[in-house]
Amino acid sequence: MMRLFLGFLLLSFAPFFSIHGRFVVEKNSLRVTSPDRIRGTHDTAIGNFGIPQYGGSMAGNVLYPKDNQKGCKEFSDVGISFQSKPGALPTFVLLDRGVFFKFLVEVWNAQKAGASAVLVADDKEEPLITMDSPEEDGSSAKYIENITIPSALIDKNFGEVLKKSIHSGDMVNVNLDWREAVPHPDDRVEYELWTNSNDECGVKCDMLMEFVKDFKGAAQILEKGGYTQFTPHYITWYCPEAFTLSKQCKSQCINHGRYCAPDPEQDFTTGYEGKDVVLENLRQLCVFKVANETKKPWVWWDYVTDFQIRCPMKEKKYNKDCAVAVIQNLGLDVKSVDQCMGDPSADSENRVLKEEQDAQVGKGSRGDVTILPTLVVNNRQYRGKLEKSAVLKAICSGFEETTEPAVCLSPDVETNECLDNNGGCWHDKSANLTACKAEFEPFSSCRCLDTFRGRVCECPLVDGLKFKGDGYTTCEASGPGRCKVNNGGCWHDARNGHAYSACTVRDSQFCFFSSRDDGEVKCQCPPGFRGDGIKSCVDIDECKERKACQCSECSCKNTWGSYDCSCGGDLLYMRDHDTCISKSASETRSSWTAIWVILIGLSMAGCGAYLVYKYRLRSYMDSEIRAIMAQYMPLDSQGEVPNHVNQNHA
DSSP: OHHHHHHHHHHTTHHHHHHHOOOOOOEEEEEEEESGGGOEEEEEEEOSSSOOOTTOEEEEEEEOOSSOTTOOSOGGGGTOOOOOOTTSOOEEEEEEOOSTTOHHHHHHHHHHTTOSEEEEEOSSSOOOOOOOOOSOOSTTHHHHHHOOSOEEEEOHHHHHHHHHHHHTTOOOEEEEEOTTSSOOOSSOEEEEEEEOOOSOSOHHHHHHHHHHHHHHHHHHHHHHTTSEEEEEEEOOBOOOGGGTTSHHHHHHEETTTTEEOOOTTSOTTSSOOHHHHHHHHHHHHHHHHHHHHTTOTTHHHHHHHHHHHHSOGGGTOOSHHHHHHHHHHTTOOHHHHHHHHOOTTSSSOOHHHHHHHHHTSOOTTOOOOOSSSEEEETTEEOOSOOOHHHHHHHHHTTSOTTOOOGGGGSTTTOOOGGGSGGGGOOEETTTTEESOOOTTOSSTTBOEEEETTEEEEOOOEETTEEEESOSSSOOEEESTTGGGSGGGGOOEEEETTEEEEOEEEEOTTTOSEESOSSSEEEEOOOTTEESOSSSOOEEOOTTTTTSSOOSTTEEEEEETTEEEEEESTTEEEETTTTEEEEHHHHHHHHHHHHHHHHHHHHHHHHHHHHHHHHHHHHHHHHHHHHHHHTTTSOOTTSOOOOOHHHHHHO
């Protein structure tokens, strides 16, 4: 009777959804690439086990087995293997839908036989449904934990089309695409985890606890960096009004039957009660709210993992005292958490849990939350195994292109497509430049921007020099400094310690070629060379062509890019005048020049000294004359001087 009532209690939640919301089947696309007559794109329902390749895609060859078409037994028993040959496309196995809730067995058997993905064709004409694992029956544990390939349900009609094409001998190639399975509107991902504090509910609970522990580090990095906004949620049920005073409801619910959880042991006479789980769920919600108010929402992950370790049900430590000790160790205010939880015995709504029940109802593209656990990323429910790398891929696929944090571009999460042939982007081997930008490249010389969904080719920025083009086939230098990179595409060469370049820049203001970097580049051979300036510049023999060193005393010798001119005897060559002069005349002229410089300098110094002397002498004479005159008559700068002599004689 107790188990029967429990089943009724769990089912009583169903009308809540049927009235207020709906279950949304999460989909990805499948594109048939060959044969041509069946090419097209179709929707598929993502299986809620295995590891879907969120943010990516998979190409494969579809096979329909001649035997064991429902995958109910191992394919090795009928001599079938789906292992791909080296160099061939991965094998996608098409199976017929078998017994309801036996999808796990089908996919597991196909995976063991070497399949890379499984397509399950529905056996009836109906809207797509989500393939989920069965309720805990003990036997499903090995499947849930070990299935790693993606799976999808296709509708009956599409399945028949694929089977017919395969039977006729066609090679059916398809592409499973998860790149748009999660919206990616901006540089922040909002995600939520619907979880449960009960650690004794079977395989799914064990996997949930393991996931929280494994994902904690990545989650806290994303949250601390401001890349994500995480919110935990907890599913609650309610007790039918007619049974709120029953022993069963009182043991499983708080607030007079408004918020309930199933008995952990499914036995009302022993162990923990359902309301113990509700209270701890509520406490964990309040821990998150208090931590969020202190601007440290990531502390929730610390509390949940610490509580799992320190307060397990098996050790009879799943209680308030143990929880309080964990909260205190994390530096949170216990009083604030208690105030948030409210009074569980009150015959009134609990604000926190009421918000949780409201949030369970789907809105817009987000369906009702009916599966525990459930992960929601950017308002889309995640489907697949709850495992660190798989979930991280789903979250990373929710970032706008090129805004993904470093954790999303690590080799464990995605493949750097820029490493293979520069991602198909533009590449200048001579200058070691490419449009393939690696996210962690210390210099901006590589611009195949590796994103979570693939790569974006973008012309590089090198030492202030911007390249322009589509990034795939062309990138041309523009802006300041373009002669510094690959010589602007012009000829250049170096010999015997001398380097020459044909790259010049047209000055946009003065219309001549100069060393300015803000004009138009032109390839023009430097002085001493002739040619097109692009592929070649040939040395000019100034001696042979009589362009220099032509005086009668001159002796000319051509050099690469220039010439050497010398004079015989004591003559000295003057390059600017292309003539030879006597060294002694030059030395005499230099001596007289030095003498004249010295004489002029001495003259200027003497004149300066004389002017200073004359000024000082004049100033001294003026002061003496004024002093003498001041004894006999008042000056303009003085007041009237009294005649003391006259006064004394009077």
